[in-house]
Amino acid sequence: MLLCPARRDNKESVNVEIINTGTEILLGNVLNTHLGFLAQELFPIGLRVQRQVTVPDGDAIREALVESFARAEIVLVTGGLGPTTDDITREVTAELLGVEMEFDADVMHAIELRFARRNLAVTERVKRQAQVPRGATILPNRNGTAPGLYFPQSENRNPHLFLLPGPPRELRPMFTDSARPILQKIASSEIAVGCRSYRLAGLGESQVEHLVGEALLAIPGLELGYCARAGEVDVRCLGAADVLEKAHAVVVAKLQPYLVSDDGGSIEQTVVETLVARRAKLAVAESCTGGALANRITNVSGASKTFLAGFVTYANEVKTNALGVEPALLSEYGAVSREVAAAMAEGALKNSGADFALSTTGIAGPTGGTAEKPVGTVFIGIAFKGAPTEVEQHLFATDRETFKQLVTQTALDLLRRNL
Amino acid sequence: MLLCPARRDNKESVNVEIINTGTEILLGNVLNTHLGFLAQELFPIGLRVQRQVTVPDGDAIREALVESFARAEIVLVTGGLGPTTDDITREVTAELLGVEMEFDADVMHAIELRFARRNLAVTERVKRQAQVPRGATILPNRNGTAPGLYFPQSENRNPHLFLLPGPPRELRPMFTDSARPILQKIASSEIAVGCRSYRLAGLGESQVEHLVGEALLAIPGLELGYCARAGEVDVRCLGAADVLEKAHAVVVAKLQPYLVSDDGGSIEQTVVETLVARRAKLAVAESCTGGALANRITNVSGASKTFLAGFVTYANEVKTNALGVEPALLSEYGAVSREVAAAMAEGALKNSGADFALSTTGIAGPTGGTAEKPVGTVFIGIAFKGAPTEVEQHLFATDRETFKQLVTQTALDLLRRNL
Numbered sequence: 001m002l003l004c005p006a007r008r009d010n011k012e013s014v015n016v017e018i019i020n021t022g023t024e025i026l027l028g029n030v031l032n033t034h035l036g037f038l039a040q041e042l043f044p045i046g047l048r049v050q051r052q053v054t055v056p057d058g059d060a061i062r063e064a065l066v067e068s069f070a071r072a073e074i075v076l077v078t079g080g081l082g083p084t085t086d087d088i089t090r091e092v093t094a095e096l097l098g099v100e101m102e103f104d105a106d107v108m109h110a111i112e113l114r115f116a117r118r119n120l121a122v123t124e125r126v127k128r129q130a131q132v133p134r135g136a137t138i139l140p141n142r143n144g145t146a147p148g149l150y151f152p153q154s155e156n157r158n159p160h161l162f163l164l165p166g167p168p169r170e171l172r173p174m175f176t177d178s179a180r181p182i183l184q185k186i187a188s189s190e191i192a193v194g195c196r197s198y199r200l201a202g203l204g205e206s207q208v209e210h211l212v213g214e215a216l217l218a219i220p221g222l223e224l225g226y227c228a229r230a231g232e233v234d235v236r237c238l239g240a241a242d243v244l245e246k247a248h249a250v251v252v253a254k255l256q257p258y259l260v261s262d263d264g265g266s267i268e269q270t271v272v273e274t275l276v277a278r279r280a281k282l283a284v285a286e287s288c289t290g291g292a293l294a295n296r297i298t299n300v301s302g303a304s305k306t307f308l309a310g311f312v313t314y315a316n317e318v319k320t321n322a323l324g325v326e327p328a329l330l331s332e333y334g335a336v337s338r339e340v341a342a343a344m345a346e347g348a349l350k351n352s353g354a355d356f357a358l359s360t361t362g363i364a365g366p367t368g369g370t371a372e373k374p375v376g377t378v379f380i381g382i383a384f385k386g387a388p389t390e391v392e393q394h395l396f397a398t399d400r401e402t403f404k405q406l407v408t409q410t411a412l413d414l415l416r417r418n419l
Numbered sequence: 420m421l422l423c424p425a426r427r428d429n430k431e432s433v434n435v436e437i438i439n440t441g442t443e444i445l446l447g448n449v450l451n452t453h454l455g456f457l458a459q460e461l462f463p464i465g466l467r468v469q470r471q472v473t474v475p476d477g478d479a480i481r482e483a484l485v486e487s488f489a490r491a492e493i494v495l496v497t498g499g500l501g502p503t504t505d506d507i508t509r510e511v512t513a514e515l516l517g518v519e520m521e522f523d524a525d526v527m528h529a530i531e532l533r534f535a536r537r538n539l540a541v542t543e544r545v546k547r548q549a550q551v552p553r554g555a556t557i558l559p560n561r562n563g564t565a566p567g568l569y570f571p572q573s574e575n576r577n578p579h580l581f582l583l584p585g586p587p588r589e590l591r592p593m594f595t596d597s598a599r600p601i602l603q604k605i606a607s608s609e610i611a612v613g614c615r616s617y618r619l620a621g622l623g624e625s626q627v628e629h630l631v632g633e634a635l636l637a638i639p640g641l642e643l644g645y646c647a648r649a650g651e652v653d654v655r656c657l658g659a660a661d662v663l664e665k666a667h668a669v670v671v672a673k674l675q676p677y678l679v680s681d682d683g684g685s686i687e688q689t690v691v692e693t694l695v696a697r698r699a700k701l702a703v704a705e706s707c708t709g710g711a712l713a714n715r716i717t718n719v720s721g722a723s724k725t726f727l728a729g730f731v732t733y734a735n736e737v738k739t740n741a742l743g744v745e746p747a748l749l750s751e752y753g754a755v756s757r758e759v760a761a762a763m764a765e766g767a768l769k770n771s772g773a774d775f776a777l778s779t780t781g782i783a784g785p786t787g788g789t790a791e792k793p794v795g796t797v798f799i800g801i802a803f804k805g806a807p808t809e810v811e812q813h814l815f816a817t818d819r820e821t822f823k824q825l826v827t828q829t830a831l832d833l834l835r836r837n838l
Contacts, residue, residue: 024655027458028456028458035451040446043446048446049447052444052445053471053473060469143817167649227446227448284731286710286713290716290722291711291729292714294709294714295709295711295714297710298733304787308733308737310731311731312729313728314728314729317772318771321771322741351741401718
């Protein structure tokens, strides 16, 4: 990661801290994915996490809250909102803020509805979750019982405080639906600047910096940030409207071919939306990515308007039966080859009636590599209705899941560039 | 998360804290895997992490060290040992401990050897890494330039302090080879405790607690934890060997039908390993899960020994062409129906030559629901060679990605129960 050093000390940003509670994180049983998720959600709205702490369930939350209250303008706490005796985040917060706990009939009603749908009895323990510190705004929980809570910044200089549930499937939609809009308002009033995130594919972070860094740094009043992930780079611009306009002109002029979205949207979203707008249909044929490519495409709501079929052809016989790949091709060139990648894409196109088809065949590892085709070798194909098939060769020597991520990213970008 | 409250205050352990430095972690760019690695390495030698903090590169490290010095007996710091101006962990530590920086000829020699092997010139910046605070023990770095450093607990009550490099491929071997033996000596007086994690499917957290909670709490010396995720629950037992044996007997007696693994392994791993051991072959036919089921299965290394094919049949025509689902069935019952789920599983079995085939067809949402079949409705089928097909109906009303997670979890558990 690289931040424009000239802007580093120019601390016009709001101080955000995250407190994660959970003994299972400190035991190494569960990876803390909250920090990554929240940081990536906060980045596009101009907020940056300055400090994160993990404490065990129970009393340690109190000390962590006291420390963060003294430093931060925004504090996000995860976990400790459940029904058990260790879940004391609500109570500790009420005590620190000096407010009473109150029974909230709406929260209770939501809990009762949830339990009724599942034919479960509401126990006394569960009812605890309807006790809410006075003055809190309820953040509804679509996927669980305990609601999130938001306490606005108060006169006696408490920070904006968000209490969020521990399970990611409860926290994530709650954050996106209810907490982020509040944070967006806080961020825009505090820093009085706009924010724009560009997502780029097919370039590394240093290449992006090389292409636009100097021109962007020359714009007075622009705060610049880069964030690199597997196969993609985000460029974030913070500044007044006229500053952002200048930055936009630079980004578009220099980076257009690599620009996936100018709102931080994912490459699969861009690809699906473009295909739907053109009424074009898509199919995929996967070997080494094992369904990961279809999975990313179908994560986009509305994918069914363009996505017809995915063929996950792990076994050679299935490549032949489902996609019509000639056995002679498999025995002559091997399953991991330019020729088979082309035949797979063409087979998927033909058998589904799609306008575009992508294919992947490679060696995800950790075993299966050879001297000629080491672990990480992959061929990615694209077939078109009425145009010659193309195949790219890459080498992604990494762990199995990162390999799938990089191959699907590269395949989606190959399609994007051809749309 | 729930911990047995009776054991919580029994604080017989040494207080260990971890300080992770790295702006890239706080930006969500890189997942913090150090905590998980270190916690799992520390646990078997009787040490537990009580607190973990992430601070940006630069001055924030000072404040974090001061805080941890006041609380902990052992402090592990990761990152900030490199050659750039932001890497100040060494200097801040020397200042806090009140010792001078000294040039270490052995460290310099190791750096020069490393650079010579790569035909690189040793710059002044790089030479900084041979400056070592007086009194530090060098922890050699097999995979990088900057050595780790260990400062023993001193009379003026500083903790045992370990400075470790940021890149995991440098930190991990260094920790195992050099830091862990020192920590083992420090911890040698501690009671040896073990840890065992059981993964369960098909039960909620409260149901698991209802079945085993009382019996487990009755075992003296056992610390108990639950952790719930979408469609699965982990039960964690901590204690001496004889205590864990008693707990194991209880878990097996009460939870056997739901037990996915007794080492925390995933359901896809259990399913793949069982299939491979039986030399049985698997295929899947997916509609609503859009490749997510094949993706989970192929995340397991060695999946190619059992997994033959996945058919992601989003469009009705593809259900007919690729799986032989009768158009009459689709028009009479609809694509989301018990009948089509059965036909999809049977088609996947037949077209791939597998022994088992799973199918999914449902409404992931957010659109596409009806009064009769609301968003979240799903039919999950399993077809066998030589036995009648089974279909289950479920309702998972949640967001699109959690829906996929719950459906694939339920499908994998349906297969597990049939193996």
